[in-house]
Amino acid sequence: MNNRNADTHSLHLKGLDYSVLQQCMHCGMCLPTCPTYVETKLERNSPRGRIALMRAIADDEMKLTKAFGEEMYYCLGCLACTTACPAGVDYAHLFEMARADVEEQGVLQRPERNFWRWLSLEVIFTRPRLLRILGRMLYVYQASGAQSLVRKLRLTAVLPKSLRELEPRAPAVRKRFSNQLIDPVEKSTPTRYRVGLLTGCVQDILLSEVNRDTVDCLLANGCEVITPSVQSCCGSLHAHNGDLELAKRMARTLLDAFDIEKLDAVITNAAGCGSHLKHYDRLLADDPVYAERAWQWSRKLKDIHEWLVSIQFRAPSASVQPENRRVTYHEACHLSHGQKITRQPRQLLQSIPGLDWIELPESTWCCGSAGVYNITQPEQAQKLLERKLDHIGPTQAAVVATANPGCHLQVEFGLRQRGWDVKVMHPISLLAEAYRNESQHSRLT
Amino acid sequence: MKPYGVPDIVTLRAICGEQQVLTAEEDLIAYSFDGTAALRKRPAAVVFPTDTQQVSELVKYAAQNRVPLVTRGSGTGLSGGSLPTDNCVVVCLVKMNRILEVDTRNLTLTAEAGVLTQSIADAAGKEGLFYPPDPGSMKISTIGGNVAENSGGLRGLKYGVTRDYVMGMEVVLPDGSIAWLGGKCVKDVAGYSLRDLFIGSEGTLGIVTKVMLKLLPAPKARKTLLAMFPDMESAAETVSAIIAARIIPCTLEFLDQRTVQCVEDYAHIGLPVTAAAILLMETDGHPVVVNEEATAMAAIARDHGSTEVRIAADHNESLQLAAARRTAFSALARIKPTTILEDATVPRSELAKMVSFINEVAKRYNLEIATFGHMGDGNLHPTFLTDERNEEEMHRVEHAMEEIFAKALELGGTITGEHGVGVAKKSFLSKQFDTASMRLLREVRATLDPTGILNPGKICD
Ligand SMILES: Cc1cc2nc3c(=O)[nH]c(=O)nc-3n(C[C@H](O)[C@H](O)[C@H](O)COP(=O)(O)OP(=O)(O)OC[C@H]3O[C@@H](n4cnc5c(N)ncnc54)[C@H](O)[C@@H]3O)c2cc1C
Ligand code: SF4
Numbered sequence: 001m002n003n004r005n006a007d008t009h010s011l012h013l014k015g016l017d018y019s020v021l022q023q024c025m026h027c028g029m030c031l032p033t034c035p036t037y038v039e040t041k042l043e044r045n046s047p048r049g050r051i052a053l054m055r056a057i058a059d060d061e062m063k064l065t066k067a068f069g070e071e072m073y074y075c076l077g078c079l080a081c082t083t084a085c086p087a088g089v090d091y092a093h094l095f096e097m098a099r100a101d102v103e104e105q106g107v108l109q110r111p112e113r114n115f116w117r118w119l120s121l122e123v124i125f126t127r128p129r130l131l132r133i134l135g136r137m138l139y140v141y142q143a144s145g146a147q148s149l150v151r152k153l154r155l156t157a158v159l160p161k162s163l164r165e166l167e168p169r170a171p172a173v174r175k176r177f178s179n180q181l182i183d184p185v186e187k188s189t190p191t192r193y194r195v196g197l198l199t200g201c202v203q204d205i206l207l208s209e210v211n212r213d214t215v216d217c218l219l220a221n222g223c224e225v226i227t228p229s230v231q232s233c234c235g236s237l238h239a240h241n242g243d244l245e246l247a248k249r250m251a252r253t254l255l256d257a258f259d260i261e262k263l264d265a266v267i268t269n270a271a272g273c274g275s276h277l278k279h280y281d282r283l284l285a286d287d288p289v290y291a292e293r294a295w296q297w298s299r300k301l302k303d304i305h306e307w308l309v310s311i312q313f314r315a316p317s318a319s320v321q322p323e324n325r326r327v328t329y330h331e332a333c334h335l336s337h338g339q340k341i342t343r344q345p346r347q348l349l350q351s352i353p354g355l356d357w358i359e360l361p362e363s364t365w366c367c368g369s370a371g372v373y374n375i376t377q378p379e380q381a382q383k384l385l386e387r388k389l390d391h392i393g394p395t396q397a398a399v400v401a402t403a404n405p406g407c408h409l410q411v412e413f414g415l416r417q418r419g420w421d422v423k424v425m426h427p428i429s430l431l432a433e434a435y436r437n438e439s440q441h442s443r444l445t
Numbered sequence: 446m447k448p449y450g451v452p453d454i455v456t457l458r459a460i461c462g463e464q465q466v467l468t469a470e471e472d473l474i475a476y477s478f479d480g481t482a483a484l485r486k487r488p489a490a491v492v493f494p495t496d497t498q499q500v501s502e503l504v505k506y507a508a509q510n511r512v513p514l515v516t517r518g519s520g521t522g523l524s525g526g527s528l529p530t531d532n533c534v535v536v537c538l539v540k541m542n543r544i545l546e547v548d549t550r551n552l553t554l555t556a557e558a559g560v561l562t563q564s565i566a567d568a569a570g571k572e573g574l575f576y577p578p579d580p581g582s583m584k585i586s587t588i589g590g591n592v593a594e595n596s597g598g599l600r601g602l603k604y605g606v607t608r609d610y611v612m613g614m615e616v617v618l619p620d621g622s623i624a625w626l627g628g629k630c631v632k633d634v635a636g637y638s639l640r641d642l643f644i645g646s647e648g649t650l651g652i653v654t655k656v657m658l659k660l661l662p663a664p665k666a667r668k669t670l671l672a673m674f675p676d677m678e679s680a681a682e683t684v685s686a687i688i689a690a691r692i693i694p695c696t697l698e699f700l701d702q703r704t705v706q707c708v709e710d711y712a713h714i715g716l717p718v719t720a721a722a723i724l725l726m727e728t729d730g731h732p733v734v735v736n737e738e739a740t741a742m743a744a745i746a747r748d749h750g751s752t753e754v755r756i757a758a759d760h761n762e763s764l765q766l767a768a769a770r771r772t773a774f775s776a777l778a779r780i781k782p783t784t785i786l787e788d789a790t791v792p793r794s795e796l797a798k799m800v801s802f803i804n805e806v807a808k809r810y811n812l813e814i815a816t817f818g819h820m821g822d823g824n825l826h827p828t829f830l831t832d833e834r835n836e837e838e839m840h841r842v843e844h845a846m847e848e849i850f851a852k853a854l855e856l857g858g859t860i861t862g863e864h865g866v867g868v869a870k871k872s873f874l875s876k877q878f879d880t881a882s883m884r885l886l887r888e889v890r891a892t893l894d895p896t897g898i899l900n901p902g903k904i905c906d
């Protein structure tokens with residue numbers, strides 16, 4: 001399942017252009033923005049410490065140890081360090097290469113870990129149809145009352161510990177998935193642009209309405225929307241978890257689903273996917289067949305907020321529902337740090353008439369979701385979640401807007417834990433709601 | 446003297462606690478450098494004392510067994526001050542990070558040495574007070590590190606450097622005893638000014654554990670200007686002219702074109718990337734005076750060839766400009782793999798000469814040097830953009846550096862304005878100090894630290 005090669009000469013870290021590693025001049029400017037360093041005050045848990053370890057490995061001054069592997073998984077991959085780093089260190093790339101080395105060297109292998117990695121990365125998240133079937137089963141489990149019965153009878157006790165702890169976190173699966181909500185082609189009149197829409201894997205099942213809302217916002221702004229009904233996972237999960245080969249496979253499959261030349265843009269609404277999707281050019285740079293298309297793809301790939309602002313979106317003339325008007329905004333790491341998109345979501349939200357906008361302190365601090373971090377490092381993830389909730393509380397917001405399914409579910413889970421009556425919504429869902437309300441203008445008052 | 450000993454990890458753990466002692470390879474590598482380019486060495490262990498008593502016990506143990514101790518704050522130093530030495534224990538103070546008191550009646554703030562400079566500024570700000578020293582690294586540097594390096598900042602011209610704000614300190618002496626030096630009195634002439642001895646001592650005379658700082662009332666108004674110049678010399682002349690005109694602005698920062706381009710590349714705030722040089726100028730204080738001075742500075746800049754002077758629209762834009770300036774050094778690392786920054790400082794009247802000389806040296810040695818710095822203090826940071834793996838080029842860098850230092854001294858300057866001697870400038874110190882000064886330096890050190898356990902090999906042997 002793993003350990004495809006145990007040859008240390010072929011480490012990705014060694015293959016990197018040395019200047020990428022040398023780029024870090026260890027000034028320390030990134031330290032105060034790194035959640036793990038701030039937590040422990042230890043250099044090994046800091047960006048510059050981690051880069052020093054990577055460099056030591058590339059220089060043959062240190063072996064790739066289990067402790068190194070664990071360090072690479074203690075790192076959130078939140079990329080706050082890349083925003084802070086004036087020297088332009090490409091930590092995202094270093095981090096992916098390091099995790100790939102950790103996996104290929106197999107220093108973290110344990111039977112249980114191997115099994116879950118195999119099941120999730122190689123089986124489920126490579127097969128969109130299977131994922132939908134599983135999603136359907138989970139929906140039935142939740143909707144039929146079986147879930148509450150299982151919980152009452154404590155049947156989860158038979159599950160392995162890691163799953164047992166996860167079960168209560170399992171978010172509510174949506175009744176209808178994206179393909180049931182969106183037609184393959186939806187036309188707007190007049191049509192100014194033609195765009196493709198990525199429906200995502202998690203988003204598709206757990207937050208399919210966000211995809212519908214995205215289509216509505218695009219239609220309201222003169223974009224014809226092409227949405228292939230079956231789409232593979234974008235591979236970000238694989239790349240972030242050290243499986244570059246599978247990530248490449250996923251990328252190729254997804255490229256095949258779109259006729260990139262005929263589109264003005266390909267739109268994503270999930271921050272984590274977007275920040276990976278934009279790098280297909282680098283991922284497939286050596287691919288004789290796909291390199292050229294991947295290059296085009298990377299140039300056309302746009303986050304929904306970025307796209308709407310760039311085409312001078314139309315501000316809605318109506319507001320959102322009265323109960324949704326006090327809004328704060330939590331910035332997904334892979335939107336603010338990964339893609340440096342911070343202004344646009346605010347611009348979209350603030351264009352909604354009657355919105356009671358309130359800035360969230362530390363809005364760019366990671367909420368602890370960080371891909372599957374809340375599953376692999378529950379303790380640190382919970383600390384980050386508490387820190388986030390402590391900032392959300394005083395805003396007295398009715399809605400926390402955020403643009404990534406991971407953050408969405410994490411913050412939602414936290415709010416539920418605290419028993420707070422606060423909703424989590426995608427900014428685009430709020431915008432879509434405002435557009436929809438235009439036909440019932442009286443609501444504004 | 447007996448040779449240096451190897452630290453006993455069990456003893457270190459007994460003093461600081463199991464969790465606060467690191468010896469794993471992954472940790473030693475992560476503490477094998479500070480902010481200085483091309484210097485690396487692994488320590489034997491890293492310890493995190495959490496109070497003064499632990500520091501005292503550590504030092505006592507080290508003194509008895511002649512174990513070298515290297516004190517460390519956040520490791521942003523630029524002269525290799527907290528670079529480990531052979532078999533040393535790194536004493537990292539970042540977990541001693543409590544602000545102990547803000548005394549709004551005496552305008553003082555007392556904090557443990559590991560508190561971040563930014564946290565000090567914020568704590569003062571909360572009371573409407575002001576802690577002026579603002580090194581470029583203030584977001585992460587510790588106050589202990591600032592005191593040990595006597596750090597300057599962007600406001601040095603009007604407000605001075607760290608030394609001007611240290612009223613008192615608690616320091617663990619090289620035998621492990623604990624001394625309190627200074628206090629809250631504005632006037633105090635009892636005995637020698639011993640606390641001054643420890644300011645700028647780079648961790649060689651004692652370990653500072655607490656600092657008592659002077660605060661000021663926050664200025665009521667400030668104005669920030671950005672002046673663009675067609676060449677570096679006219680920017681330097683503007684600085685000399687402003688000072689000659691009896692204006693003491695709080696900030697006169699200089700950036701050459703290369704530096705501006707790098708900073709803009711990072712910060713995207715619309716800096717003028719086509720000017721050969723820019724000056725970032727700021728005046729603060731009473732609103733009327735601020736307006737007068739800003740107008741006068743703009744006029745002087747224009748008289749000296751400035752092609753354009755911009756005024757920051759509001760406080761936010763001022764903050765943004767200052768923040769961008771603080772990233773200059775790191776931003777320069779975008780260009781070449783190795784970024785070596787120097788710290789030569791000259792009397793302000795000699796600035797234009799120094800700037801031309803640096804340009805001339807860069808040409809002569811065929812090197813890329815970007816220059817920025819605290820021009821109002823005569824403190825320039827000629828920064829070599831190079832590659833440590835290119836031996837031949839590194840050779841030229843060394844020669845160029847020597848010439849720049851020699852020139853600075855010839856002009857009545859110093860080899861280091863604010864980064865300290867550490868190891869990086871150790872070999873140049875004897876060029877600046879006469880024999881008697883060198884001897885005094887060594888005697889002071891030997892008197893305080895007879896076994897040579899504190900930061901051995903730094904400043905001088
Ligand atoms: C991007 C950048 C910008 C910078 N800008 C400036 C600037 O504008 N002005 C300026 O002056 N410097 C600047 N510096 C240099 C550096 O930040 C300062 O020297 C700072 O004071 C170091 O603080 P530190 O906590 O990182 O100390 P460290 O680097 O850890 O230590 C510095 C020295 O102090 C000693 N030391 C640390 N703590 C103590 C203590 N508690 N007791 C005794 N000795 C101690 C160490 O042994 C070492 O010799 C900059 C550095 C960087 C990377
Ligand atoms: S990652 Fe960037 S900010 Fe952090 S230490 Fe390295 S160069 Fe400095």
Ligand code: SF4
Nearest residue numbers: 034075076078079081
């Ligand atoms: S990605 Fe996040 S957690 Fe990892 S080093 Fe960077 S700032 Fe720290």
